[in-house]
Amino acid sequence: MRSAIYPGSFDPVTLGHWDLIQRAAKLVDRLVVAVLHNPAKSPAFSVEERVEMLKELTAPLPRIEVTAFHGLLVDFARAQDAQVIIRGVRAFSDFEYEFQMALMNRKLAPELETVFLMPKEKYSAVSSRFVREIGGMGGNLADLVPESLRERLAARLRKPD
Structure with a gap:
């Protein structure tokens, strides 16, 4: 069984993440969407909330698991018996960073392959950072986040006046 990890915060x-999840799931027998726990950041949503939202979103899709992890991605991938790491690339600037990370992951775990996927063009400018900023100012999130999560995200992100 071919397994892949799609890691991220x-x-x-976003709709870009959702697009990549759906497309990556077609490439492997098992896809693990892995929410990174990074104590160095101050997230808008807890790891548990992000896992819950992703589980809700992916529930209709078979062969997708959602979990959290901390530590090195390659260690987590090995523990999950994954052979592939899925990474999203929106622009050349993403590629440069992702390429360096893929090379380091290859050095640490040569048995793992990194596969880069590009989201649909309409999602190439969508990022979690933009969603947090737009949602925080009460902007329309309709073309940025999955419809089933939109109200929850908008309510949480909107900053009091």
Whole structure:
């Protein structure tokens, strides 16, 4: 069985993430969407909330698991018996960073392959950071986040006047 890890902070999950999850799931027998616990950041949503939202979103899709992890991605991938790491690339600037990370992951775990996926063009400018900023100012999130999560995200992100 071919397994892949799609890691990220998903703070919050965007339509770009959702697009990549759906497309990556078609490439492997088992996809683990892995929410990174990074204590160095101050997220808008807790790891538990992000896992819960992703589980809700992916519930209709078979062969997708959602979990949290901390530590090195390659260690987590090995523990999950994954052979592939899925990474999203929106622009050349993403590629440069992701390429360096893929090379380091290859050095640490040569048995793992990194596969880069590009989201649909309409999601290439969508980022969690933009979603947090737009949502925080009460902006329309309709073309940025999955519809089933939109109200929850908007309510949480909107800053009091």
